Amino acid sequence: MILLRRLVGDVLRRRRQVQGRTLREVSESARVSLGYLSEVERGQKEASSELLAAICDALEMRMSDLMREVSESLAAAEVAITNVLPLEPLPAPAAGEPQVVAAA
Amino acid sequence: MILLRRLVGDVLRRRRQVQGRTLREVSESARVSLGYLSEVERGQKEASSELLAAICDALEMRMSDLMREVSESLAAAEVAITNVLPLEPLPAPAAGEPQVVAAA
Helix, strand or coil, X not given: CCCHHHHHHHHHHHHHHHCCCCHHHHHHHXXXXXXXXXXXXXXXXXXXXXXXXXXXXXXXXXXXXXXXXXXXXXXXXXXXXXXXXXXXXXXXXXXXXXXXXXXX | CCCHHHHHHHHHHHHHHHCCXXXXXXXXXXXXXXXXXXXXXXXXXXCCHHHHHHHHHHCCCCHHHHHHHHHHHHHHHHHHHHXXXXXXXXXXXXXXXXXXXXXX
């Protein structure tokens, strides 16, 4: 499953790194905790709408631009997933082999 | 402040209504509670990435399309906010002229 928060985190992290800023700098500017920002960037925590707006402000980024970039990443990921969806049933996994979980 | 969850909820609700489906139908298809879906549509609750994916599936909508529509709504709202932040005092509207109401 493609997780929105991962793609949001990727875009936020790239933006911060392009600006050459540390997690600490941006977290202080956005008034969010460093740990929270770090978890959001890694896609481990959902950012609330209010905190996402504060982080965008700190990164001098319009939220519409964040969402446009996220939409483009999503579209690319959707195409990639479509291309790996088999038209024929997969063979049953051999014993001990990790099960493939269907992406919803 | 423009709240992302309100715009997400607006897009989801419009999509459901265009399909002529009830909250109950979509909540059952997405396997989320009716109350949760209703709160998400009204922008009162943040949808987790997992549940947003399930709701998009139920609405037969790509998440990238949801985010593109949200991005476009955000851009329009940002322009509206920029336009009501005057650099100089606005002239008083003539009598009978429609008042411009600031979009929150």
